[in-house]
Amino acid sequence: MESKSRFTLTDFSGAEVTHWTPAHAECAGGFRCKRPEFASHLKRRVPRDFESHLGQCWIILDNGKIAGYITLLADRLTVLGKDLEPKQMLRSENVEYSTFPAVKIGLLAADKRARGAGKRLLYWAIDYVATTLAPRLGVRFLTVDAAYDTDSDPHYDISSYYASFGFEYAIPDESLPPSQPFRTMFVDLKPFIDAESELA
Secondary structure: OOOHHHOOOOOOOOOOOEEOOHHHHHHHOOOOOOOHHHHHHHHOHHHHHHHHOOOEEEEEEEOOEEEEEEEEEEEEEOOEOOOOOEOOOOHHHOOOOOOEEEEEEEEEEEOOOOOOHHHHHHHHHHHHHHHHHOOOOOOOEEEEEEEEEOOOOOOEEOHHHHHOOOOEEOOOOOOOOOOOOEEEEEEEOHHHHHHHHHHO
C-alpha cells in the first residue's frame, strides 16, 4: 500500500502553481482522483495538447509529484435565454453581441490526498485570466464543461462545485439532467478585472 506521506503539504490552499512542461511528465505517476480518466488525461492528453498548442496546463507540484492540474484553452461563450435563443447579455454596456470571447477550463483534477488543491487551482485560474490574460487580449468569461455522468454509482455531477464559485449555467434548465455528459457553465470575469484595475 502506498504511503500516506506522498505529499509534504497537508493543505494546498496556498500552494504554488507552476506551468506544466514536458519535463513534468515523469511527475504524473501515482496520480489518483475521483475520476480515473483524469489520471490518464494527465499522462496522455496534457502532453498531446501541449505539443499541438491546443491547450496549456498548470500544476501543483509537491514532493516531486503532481497534486493537481488545470488546463486552459481558448473558447467562445453563447448563453441561451428561456426561448433558447442567444442572449445579448451585455446590452446594459451597449454591447449587442450574443457570442463572447472566453477562456475554457478544459481539465481540472486534484489528487484525492491533496486537500485544497482543486480549489487552489480554480481560484488561481480565475485570478490568472482576469489579471494576466485580460489586459492582453479580449476575454470576458471563464467557461467549463462540468462533467455529468449518470452511468457511475453514485451519479457524478460536478456542476454544484463550480456553482459554489459563482459559475452559472449557459443553457436554461441545465440544472436538470443534460443531454450530453456535461453542463456548460460560465463566470463573468469583469468584477475581478475591475478589482485588479482599482488596485493598480
